[in-house]
Amino acid sequence: MRLRFLCQNHRSWLESDGRAANDSWLHNYDLAERFLHDREDVKAVNYAGCSLEVAELLIFAHARSSSLDIIRFTDSAILLCRSLFRVGQSSLVRSVLGGVMVRMEQLLSLGAERESVLGGCQRLFTLSGQAELADGEWAGKLVDHESITLPRWALH
Numbered sequence: 001m002r003l004r005f006l007c008q009n010h011r012s013w014l015e016s017d018g019r020a021a022n023d024s025w026l027h028n029y030d031l032a033e034r035f036l037h038d039r040e041d042v043k044a045v046n047y048a049g050c051s052l053e054v055a056e057l058l059i060f061a062h063a064r065s066s067s068l069d070i071i072r073f074t075d076s077a078i079l080l081c082r083s084l085f086r087v088g089q090s091s092l093v094r095s096v097l098g099g100v101m102v103r104m105e106q107l108l109s110l111g112a113e114r115e116s117v118l119g120g121c122q123r124l125f126t127l128s129g130q131a132e133l134a135d136g137e138w139a140g141k142l143v144d145h146e147s148i149t150l151p152r153w154a155l156h
Contacts (some may be wrong), residue, residue, distance in 0.1 A: 001099035001100070001102075003049055003099075004055070005046060009058070015061045018058070021054055025055055025076070028051035029075070031043075032046075032083065033079065036079070036086065045080070054075035054076075055076040058072070060106075070107070070117055070120050073100070074100070077124065091107050094128070097128050100124060119152075
């Protein structure tokens, strides 16, 4: 995708170090959620964008395409969309969703777990049809990351 939330030096480092990329994803995702909750929406957009970009690196640069990696990628996209909606950028939401769907299609062609990819696509497709706000909040649902144990040490 054409996201550029990470500087080139940081991106290069994360492309070469899977462990650092995994830690960076978790850090950025958590901060984005916190900023979104605290209504610091511009900060949430920046950190959610970084989390999506790192999730994409983990899948495509580090060849990690387990169901957990696909959930991470999908959740990062949803979080970025929620943040973008909060700052009034609904046209960017459509661009993000389109770009993520293209990447999901690429995952299928690379042999990723079909059910996981299609589940992620279903969540994104549902989200694109649910572009509705309730009291300024995105109606989409995220997976509870507290209930998922991500292998923070595993490199593929």
